Amino acid sequence: MDNYFEYSPLEIEARIINDFKKKYFNKVNVYSFIAISAYAWTENLVNGLINILKPIFNGKIILGGYEITALNDDKLYKTYPNADYYVKGYSEKSLEKLFKNESKNRILNEKINENDLISVYLSGIIPLTTESIYWESKRGCSFHCDFCEWGNAASNKVIRLNEDRIDDEINLFKQNKIKKINILDANFILNDHDIVILEKLLEIQDCIFNFQVNFNILKNKLLDKFVSICKNNRNRLFLELGLQTIHKEEMEILKRNNDIEHIKYILQIFNNQNINYEISIIFGIPGQTFETFQNTIRFLEENGCKKYTAYPLRLPQNSIMKKEASKLKIKEDYSKFDSYPIKFVTESYSFDRLEWEMMYSIANKSKILIPYEFVSIMKKVTENYITKDMDKYSLLNEVEENELSDIIYEKLCKNDISNNLLLGTGADKYYIAINRILSIKSMRELCIREKKYTRIFTNLIIDFIKKTQQHILNVENTFINENQNLSADLLSQKKLEWELEIIDKECKAFCEELYMKIEQKQNMEVDFTSPNKR
Secondary structure (H helix, E strand, O other): OHHHOOOOHHHHHHHHHHHHHHHHOOOHHHOOEEEEEOOHHHHHHHHHHHHHHOOOOOOEEEEEOHHHHHOOHHHHHHHOOOOOEEEOOOOHHHHHHHHOOOOOOOEEOOOOOHHHOOOOOOOOOOOOOOOEEEEOOEEOOOOOOOOOHHHHHOOOOOEEOOHHHHHHHHHHHHHOOOOEEEEOOOOOOOOHHHHHHHHHHOOOOOOEEEEEEOOOOOOHHHHHHHHHHHHHOOOOEEEEEEEEOOOHHHHHHHOOOOOHHHHHHHHHHHHHOOOOEEEEEEEOOOOOOHHHHHHHHHHHHHOOOOOEEEEEOOOOOOOHHHHOOOOOOOEEEEOOOOOOOOEEEEEEOOEOHHHHHHHHHHHHOOOOOOOOHHHHHHHHHHHHHHHHHOOOOOOOOHHHHHHHHHHHHHHHHHOOOOOOOOOOOOOHHHHHHHHHHHOOHHHHHHHHHOOHHHHHHHHHHHHHHHHHHHHHHHHHHHHHHHOOOOOHHHHHHHHHHHHHHHHHHHHHHHHHHHHHHHHHHOOOOOOOOOOOOO
């Protein structure tokens, strides 16, 4: 799969579907069932796969995964209308019923116990052909954090795997000389029983382990035992801990209770013993501000944390925050900095979009803490820019077109995909679209192989911008008439959002057409210079 991730999401989806057609279309009817996991960011891909399978596959298509579990029945049928069966919750028992033709229901949600959890390694379902594997010692989570899919997808019941099974798996890993085990447990260390399992795992020679632990569980004698093991195996154990935030109001929203003094104590021990750990935090929490996010980062740095990652908040489908979105003034949107089709919480009652983008900037680009006063300054600059400058130039003039053309041409020549805001070129609103187009790897590769395409693609991108600008002008009066009762400032802001939606839609169509033409060129000559018909 790694070879896909160098491409833009649109290309990834198209390539996966094309590769699936080439590799499996002649083989699918060997099977009676095809089961697909669905995630929030794969909705288009999953439906695309189902649509190409339906006409040629004689068996049944099963969907499962968190998104299937979280959606109510009506929304499930609407979102994924062409699947035959839907599995909610854990799939082991449900799949068994379907395979044995023992269910008359399209939606299944079967409860399981430890005997239903068959080892994929001991059974040979997944052969141990690599040195790095994923493994679990238990299923489920005892916490109900509102931001987490574990907390929202299952009850607070933890199902422990059979001890004999765990021992047999560990012996199998020894025999196969496994070198890295990523433990999937939501929280690996819950009590002394898990300490014993960890000690057994460490008997696998030269194997390293990644796993999650919870600050709140590591206390008293359990903490002492755990630290002793980590100290003696510090080059083999890599811990992941979730802090998320240090602020009470934000904790309450997340349904997360952090004992800050206890966390300080644990961090001091880990640092003194040189234990390897990484901490995760979240930005975009309702109740959070730019300043409180910086305070959480400052807390980590002041307490010696060398490695931490800040993640944007994404709402699980059946989370309390999702249900109370109106009350919390939550707005979900795609990131302007990523082209992946995942919506994050980009506004709430405590922060606006600009503050979210500044939090994003700190989380992903810079560890420099920005004075909070800078936010209000940036707001004024942005508001002035939107209300006074954005409408000055509806179409590119000759100077702007030449300047922009030079920038795009240079990027293609240098195979440069770094983001460029393009401010002052007359295409300020198009910087996300242009960066998305320039991220098409197959286009850049073609420019490297045949330089003539560098100018052709440059002209096509400029043509896309000009046509989209003209399209916006053609329908602008309709938009203004529909929103004529708004104040000037609000109208300007709403108009910008409206234009960006059009640009995004046109860009997706342009990318799809461009990618298709590049694919066709592998077999025959394609006239790239012909105007796009969208």
